[in-house]
Ligand code: SF4
């Protein structure tokens with residue numbers, strides 16, 4: 292199972308997607324529970340992936356060190372904005388399996404939303420982490436400034452990211468003209484990106500674009516029972532106050548509370564009601580539990596995003612027959628297409 296462990300509610304940046312730190316009353320800036328309670332829970336899980344989360348997790352490096360020194364886990368990782376990487380000593384980085392670094396694509400797009408100079412720092416730090424043997428994942432937030440094809444191809448061309456993943460800046464932000472952008476820019480860009488992915492596949496190379504790989508893997512291996520991020524059934528988030536939540540950003544929402552480190556219950560039926568009759572449910576799992584619950588853009592906004600999700604899924608799934616052919620011909624190995632998003636803490640569906 293995936294354990295997203297919040298180290299602090301504090302953040303050192305104020306990106307315009309989320310605005311920075313959580314208030315201390317909502318997510319304390321230091322850890323308020325006994326670490327042994329975390330240890331008991333995590334060590335009971337033989338398959339534990341622990342990913343440090345925040346706020347900005349590197350704002351509390353001492354806790355990361357304490358956890359890595361005292362708790363046994365199968366896999367370690369971090370979701371970071373990639374700026375304060377030097378606050379964690381190198382020996383701990385060397386123990387990390389994966390680092391997800393926030394970067395939105397080209398320099399001007401990243402710096403516009405995250406702050407001047409951020410792009411250069413993140414690329415430099417990604418290169419440093421990669422040199423230490425940490426797997427690096429570019430974690431993009433995608434909004435109307437993005438040309439998805441250009442941003443993803445740019446990040447892949449840098450050679451410092453092993454995988455690329457993105458999330459759409461929809462529903463949890465202010466309503467914007469998503470539909471115009473989606474049909475004129477985003478979906479055509481996804482088609483081009485899929486062409487590139489397939490061209491490389493024909494050469495026997497799997498380009499690690501998570502929103503493609505996660506859907507293809509669900510087709511061939513394990514279908515999604517609920518949201519692909521695992522929220523509430525394959526993944527839990529431990530807030531700094533010791534509450535156990537289904538989703539790490541739902542720190543104020545009662546529906547997300549599964550219990551505490553003393554005792555909590557996973558969701559028995561993780562697939563959202565809205566998705567039970569959807570033909571794509573096994574490849575999508577409901578996209579995002581948070582946005583299904585919160586629906587900041589109303590029913591209409593939800594439907595608009597959902598239509599775009601279905602179009603993207605169609606683009607990916609339309610290539611399954613060709614992929615089967617490449618497996619039959621021995622161009623690629625089926626096993627190499629296996630992808631478990633809970634090992635990386637990616638959400639698969641943008
Ligand atoms: S495509 Fe939409 S309706 Fe279907 S499973 Fe995903 S979120 Fe649910």
Ligand code: SF4
Nearest residue numbers: 520522538579580581
């Ligand atoms: S995809 Fe949605 S439900 Fe899953 S972790 Fe992200 S915000 Fe939470």
